Amino acid sequence: MATDEYILSAGLFNEPDFKLSLEIFTDEKPAYYDLQPHSKKMTAQEVFEQYAPEE
Secondary structure: OOOOOOOOOHHHOOOOOOOOOEEEOHHHOOOOOOOOOOOEEEOHHHHHHHHOOOO
16 A cells, blocks of 8 residues: 555454454444444545555
């Protein structure tokens, strides 16, 4: 990624102190759950605008 960030599944780690700070594609998630009410949330469009390479 151009921002030197890596996005990995939280299930890969056995660390109880990890905090959920960003939720992506929130406009495409099922309505029956809310992961973290105080985390930053981004829609699909916001994710692509921020992380997709410019053409």
